[in-house]
Amino acid sequence: MSLVHPALLFMCLPIFLIVFAAAGRLWGSRGALTVLTAASLLFGATQGIAFLVVIVASALVNYALLMVIVRSDRPASVRLALYTGIAANIGLLALAKYSVWLGWIPVIGTASLSLAALIPTTLSFLTFQRSVALLDGFSARGAVATDLQKPRAGEALSPANPPLRFFAFASMFPNLLIGPIAYLVEVVPQFARSSFGRIRPIDLSIGLTLLAIGLVKKFYFADIIGRDWVDPVFADVAAHGATGGLRAIEAMVAYYVQLYFDFSGYSDMALGVARMMGITLPINFDSPSRATGIVDFYRRWHITLTRVIARFLFSPLSIAGTRYAARKRWRGARAQAVSLWLPLIVNFIVIGLWHGPRLTYVLFGTIHGLWYILETEVRGTKWWKKRRKTIAEPIRMLGGMALTIPLLILTFALFRSATLADFGHLLGSLGNPAQPGVDLPSTWKFAQLGLAYAIVMFGPNAYEMLGRYRPGIRSYINVSITPRLFAFRWRPTLFWGLLVCAAIAAVIGKMSAVTPFAYQVF
């Protein structure tokens, strides 16, 4: 069952919130956490019993290893527990996800194929969240141990807290399937608050607003744009190896906003549902579609993946490379290559591969990696540092967008293509003549795509609108480039309440057909 299934949103969620609040009132935060964990396991069970068994077994293993990491006095045991945990998590993910590439290996291949058949649901997000918890436990042992055990005011330190807090964190249903990938140190301290388990009207209002924004993004934009502009064209290319030139351009331009509305819509919903129970999750999107460069883009797009890969993959590689270059007394391009370029390329290929075993993802990652290196080097030159001061900021930003957005549209089309050949055919179709009658959808459809672009280019994002109520945890501070005219600010007033209700009511009619989220397969 997906988070947007009508039965889940309009029946299970209200019942859950009532039981959650009742348990919180009767048994405090521990009661509320127990209900949250139980509900998360039930939610997991809707993905199939195999999925449930695997996520529970994985949580048990991760919990046992995390306890060794934060409690053991022997550094060798701590390291062994960390490496075992990471290897187990990545191994499980690889088996479940990369069977296409592992199929030829004896035993492992068979295991991989069976696991992939048993668990069609993605494990990518939850495996990353759990691995990062182990890494967090390793690098901040004291803080993690305290977060897991911190008693409520007036209570004694409780040995019963850590397993419950860890399980609630590791299996929390709003972000279990498609993120955002949260850090343990961000979420678990919230369970220790004396107010946890009480549902506050303001949290409910913020949560409902985020949920409504996410639903509108998904049902009024992502699904419709996909249906009208994107899917038929990519299907055409896959079936016939070509499509009309204009249609190819339209599909590429449309997919750029479709993917944003789809994935960020899910993230808004996840943050909204979590907020209803008083939990604040990290923000995953911050108006990425109007990025002024690739560096800026990755500070705004799938933020919780960027920050994890940057922290646990790029940084260690870059530190090792920088030290290696210093030891060898390398300077110039050679030093840059090992301290920056190579770590960046690895970083982006892993980001690409994380989405699945496809060469299109590898190429997508490689192109973004090279682009990131080029942009970083240009920004670092004395010429640019001098030049940038002479160009007015709005002009610089517009110039940045004009260079960035077309390239993003192009690389996202690669991301959407099932094979490199499909992408080649799509590019090859750009020069084809228009197909009269097929190429130009109705004015209404154009208006809808135009509106989608207007929103991503000029509108405030959900977190700007709700800014004063801290709707999510910010990982990067980005400059807001929403024109003042459109910088609407949400308030818990009757007006906004009616608007949110109207949005949800409008979406209900569309929910009869639930299209899977694009990121559900990654």
Next chain:
Amino acid sequence: MLTDEEILSRITNVVRDQLDDDELTLTPTTEANSVDGWDSLAHVRIMIAVEEEFGVRFQTSEITSLKNVGGLVALVRSKL
């Protein structure tokens, strides 16, 4: 023995130098993400430069888990 203020001041100079920003001021509560240009790429450069400045060596996990400049000052102090 260096005081925390002296460590902070030397760290500030290193960061100014690395980020090419002579007017940058750091306090113990400053976080990297609030400083223009202090991203994960710059973070590695800054940390290696801080190591050189104080003649100390950090572990990778120490570098990647710092919360703010105050944490960096404490880390440097623990190594001196």
